[in-house]
Amino acid sequence: MDENRRSYLKKDFVQGFPAFCGFEVEYVEFGRFGTRLNVREIHRQQDGFVHAGVTATMADHTAGYASFTTAPEDYRVLTIEFKINYLRPARGDILVCRSNVIKNGRKIKVVESDVFSIVEDEEIAVAKGLFTQTAVRLNNP
Amino acid sequence: MDENRRSYLKKDFVQGFPAFCGFEVEYVEFGRFGTRLNVREIHRQQDGFVHAGVTATMADHTAGYASFTTAPEDYRVLTIEFKINYLRPARGDILVCRSNVIKNGRKIKVVESDVFSIVEDEEIAVAKGLFTQTAVRLNNP
């Protein structure tokens, strides 16, 4: 993957709501994107676990950028829909997400995201999501 | 619905990540919950629309509290899984969410959430989600 494109996607990832949440990029490859979150109090829900919405946002945003790596430079990626299963409560202080494009259509992309909580150096699978996204050409000015 | 219970749920709703996001409660009835968000810059994504993760978090959290209204007082609600379809980009400055329990099982609750963007006093449907949740008894001390 082109190094300029990789740098662009790394920077582009961290803005707006994802920046507000504090997600960080770990790796960028063609069809693959990895991210990380240092969990703080603001990410938790009423019972002390990471909120389902944080996990869903991380899984969605990482999936979007996995799709992004496969799209031409003048395209953007929008989520059409997704489904996520919560496998275990996320108790640890670090969350990692790995997204892989499993169907790289020209218009329709299907992506899997796996989210893990790191507890005592072990990765615990906490959520799995399946995303349908579309790559759309940017409007010309 | 008991007024004390309603007040409790209204307060309980706004903590941790949902408080951080800025969701507010609009109404609480048995099996129904309504919420609102004043959209700010931090809620948007790279293209200026409300981030899919904000919408998903709002839809999930509101759905969770719709389930909550049907559960005994010593129970908590956890999301097992959900699916959400994005119908249109959310462009307006206000988002509202309405959640309704469509299957009120003792253990398993199924809830629908409809999210609308308010644009010039009109409600535009922006997302629809279907949630499976479980009501679990709090651990005794």
Add this chain to the structure above:
Amino acid sequence: MDENRRSYLKKDFVQGFPAFCGFEVEYVEFGRFGTRLNVREIHRQQDGFVHAGVTATMADHTAGYASFTTAPEDYRVLTIEFKINYLRPARGDILVCRSNVIKNGRKIKVVESDVFSIVEDEEIAVAKGLFTQTAVRLNNP
């Protein structure tokens, strides 16, 4: 809705696997499609209820034809993905399905299907599905 188009869709609905299953059309309107199944032994699973696959097939096929009513005549409809929640076991001898297009995009259609089991003249909601479909132009010969 044009009467010729309605007749065409009614006939087109009942072929291949859906004909094999025995689904029948009840109504056809723009963006809406209704179907019915007389449940036989072959539709059941190991515990005597209608098999989840029958319900899913009925919900999907009816949703597809609801989309179909909104597409130009030289287009076909394909399911991109769906999600279905089973609300109660289907015990009755008749199943009905009602599908409604909730987002009628030119390319992307989002459709809801509600499936009911008829027990002693009462409709029991047994499943709810949310479908993403695409309308594609037929290849010219």
Add this chain to the structure above:
Amino acid sequence: MDENRRSYLKKDFVQGFPAFCGFEVEYVEFGRFGTRLNVREIHRQQDGFVHAGVTATMADHTAGYASFTTAPEDYRVLTIEFKINYLRPARGDILVCRSNVIKNGRKIKVVESDVFSIVEDEEIAVAKGLFTQTAVRLNNP
């Protein structure tokens, strides 16, 4: 895995709607189940591909029996909900499905199913599903 249990599950799999469809068991391991379908005309839809309902039924039923391998002998498995993405049209004459339990809870099971079409000895991924199921104790007589 106990050989008697394996034989029991193999036989139990093929009854009612799945028998009507013609699914066959390929392998049975703890948390894993594999099946196969010789595609006939009755499995196809209006455009000549395998109907989405056949694929969904196969993915659901195989997932159910993957869960079944992890449940005590006096339990049955019911599908709470599932989501399935169609990746490519299924054109071949053989369909295979592989299901794996990814969260083996006592009550709640989460299972993945991958469906492949075999075309000229090559496996083409045609669908991926994510299933939430529950293991329930049989009623005593």
